[in-house]
Amino acid sequence: MATHEIFMPALSSTMTEGKIVEWLKKPGERVERGESVLVVESDKADMDVEAFQEGFLAAVLMEAGSTAPVGETIGLIVETEAEIAVAKASAPAPVAAAPAPAAPTPAAATPTPAPASPPPAPAPAAPLPVAVPASAGDGRVVATPRARKLAAQLGVALASVRGSGPNGRIQAEDVEQATGQPVSLPRVAEGTAPAMAVAAGNGAAAAPAAPAGQAFGRAGETVAFNTLQQAVVRNMNASLAVPCFHVGYTITTDRLDAFYKQVKSKGVTMTALLAKAVGQTLARHPQLNASASEAGMAYPAAINVAVAVAMDDGGLITPVLADADRTDLYALSRQWADLVARSRSKQLKPEEYTTGTFTLSNLGMFGVDRFDAILPPGTGAILAVAASRPVVVALKDGSIAVRRQMQVNLTADHRVIYGTHAAAFLKDLADLIENRPESLAL
Secondary structure, three states: OOEEEEEOOOOOOOOOEEEEEEEOOOOOOEEOOOOEEEEEEOOOOEEEEEOOOOEEEEEEOEOOOOEEEOOOEEEEEEOOHHHHHHHHHHOOOOEOOOOOOOOOOOOOOOOOOOOOOOOOOOOOOOOOOOOOOOEOOOOOEOEOHHHHHHHHHHOOOHHHOOOOOHHHOEOHHHHHHHOOOOOOOOEEOOOOOOOEOOOOOOOOOOOOOOOOOOOOOOOOOOOOOOHHHHHHHHHHHHHOOOOEEEEEEEEEOHHHHHHHHHHHHHOOOHHHHHHHHHHHHHHHOHHHHOEEEOOEEEOOOOOOEEEOEEOOOOOEEOOEEOOOOOOOHHHHHHHHHHHHHHHHOOOOOHHHOOOOOEEEEEOHHHOOOOOOOOOOOOOOEEEEEEEEEEEEEEOOOOOEEEEEEEEEEEEEEOOOOOHHHHHHHHHHHHHHHHHOHHHHHO
16 A cells, blocks of 8 residues: 655745645545645745645545644545545544634622623624636636635635636635625735825825734733744844844935836836835945855845735735846836735745845835834845935025935844945935936836
8 A cells, every 4th residue: 555645845945834724635535646735824825735646635634723843744645545444544633723722701890790781693794796606627616725714714605706816716805805895905014115294184195003904912812923923923033143233324205206106107116116226226235135144145146125015914024026126117016016916815935035135124104204124034134214204404505495305224234244335335225216216217
């Protein structure tokens, strides 16, 4: 009898354990080589795990919701139906997911509290809209792992949902729409642009008070870190071992703002503009694109600008704009829109969020004056971008004028980057944004 093990895969270089979101196959079902068998939540994304052999799923050793270290056996595949019973009998009992901790019960206010009145009956749910299901041609519904996970949480039958993705693939937002809930978008953060802070009542939209979709625990609760948040915790702890320093610079954004208004209608985003400006400046300052390694200073072959994005279910992810210095501005904007959309459904490939050589973090949309960003592991520098505000400045001829300015703060690894390197980089970045932003489209 030939029994093949299904192992918890390493879906990224930083992944040490994974959480089983869903088994797409049930014990006893036929499995083809290359067919998705289960969905695993890694530190940054939900990904399908494919079978390396054809046969039959004989046993599930770790049930949905369970967490297992990389390399752990989580299932068994046999070659024939006759071998299923033997493999199942010899397999250990499946490990069930750990139950969620119960919410703490508040202490009674008096020795003999009055009985609480029963809660009002919930209003009947609106019927789900009937839709044409997304089918793979063999009766299976085609949906992203995130959509499957969300459907299970909300009790939505995927067969009744119309998919808006490629070839009718059901996305997470399709499931939300099927329940009548507003579609939640990830906050690009930590922002999308050096936001213009405005006074209330001047006709401009106010900055949001908090990232959309952010979930918080109730008073008195302790909420466990999810997989994505655990990855953030590990990275932040690792950053504490890096000797960092900070350098700030004030950049005038009048010409950048004017240029952005010209190209915005063509699909250009401020994120792409900033990433392009950073990429072109890094090409002149390769030391800022370097990082420390055990062998010494590592100089990447490409300039890949990662941009921090706050996720709806907690934590951060850093989608990467590859070759930001050489990619056309319009193509870079399209690439960013695609990365953000797939970040929301946790469909990014590991190389799309782990290969950044320089990081951009932006809280400008919240009107933040200035902030220092924490250096992500494996990189040499991160640039924190604050809001662009109108300020009164003294010009070189001694006159007074109002200019829009933003504060940027660079956090750098002092093992690789020195103060003069950081200052020269920021000076050239300011010169590009202040005097030649139109060159970003060339």
